[in-house]
Amino acid sequence: MTARWQTVLEQLVDERYPRLLARATLVVADADAEDLVQDALVATFASRARFTHVAQAEQYVRRAIVSRSIDRARTAASERRAVERTVAEPVPVVEIELPGLQQDVVAALRALTPRQRACVVLRHVEDLSIAETAEQLGLSQGAVKRYTADGTAALQRRLDVAPPDDDGERLALLSPEEAHRD
Structure with missing residues (x-):
């Protein structure tokens, strides 16, 4: 009706x-x-x-x-x-210095997709586990692995760094001094 x-x-x-x-x-x-x-x-x-x-x-x-x-x-x-x-209003240009990260690495990180960048930073800079990263981002662990792998591969290409060899050497986002400091 x-x-x-x-x-x-x-x-x-x-x-x-x-x-x-x-x-x-x-x-x-x-x-x-x-x-x-x-x-x-x-x-x-x-x-x-x-x-x-x-x-x-x-x-x-x-x-x-x-x-x-x-x-x-x-x-x-x-x-x-x-x-x-x-x-x-003029927008001031702010140059941010990130301790331990070189500017070319920062620029390469900016070129990643937001999820790739978040996963790479949380996993490799913040040193979170896959599970912790997944929880923080609200993603599955498989998605974190995929975004991290894709982001790391893109960084390696952009920074002209060879992928890890069989000896296990990996791409380091931190400077050697920063990486070994505790």
Whole structure:
């Protein structure tokens, strides 16, 4: 059984949508008119307002079109002011020195995907186990192994370091002094 509000909504859209669209076009004067009408219809009927006839619903939607357009204009103006303030402020360039990590390693780490970078740093710099890394990142242990392996391989390629030999020598992200310091 169709609710009364659904019948009124269907009849309103069928009979009066062109007029609502024309009003919205006059109010916003751009291609956002259809979106504005849709927003107004949703706002009007989302609360399942009790309209007894289509003319009453149309008046409500017409008011919603105007109030939504004002809200949009305020939001856009506020966003423009925020962008202008942000652009006007110079952003200082900060060079971060990470003890034990050379700048080329830091640059190579930045080139990894976020998950690869997180896994490599937690496993090789923070010296966490696979299980601890998986827990911290909310990943499976298999995913940690994969991201770590992919990240390490990418670092080896970027830093032009050979993969581990049979003697077990591995890529070291820390300087020899940092790695042996406890």
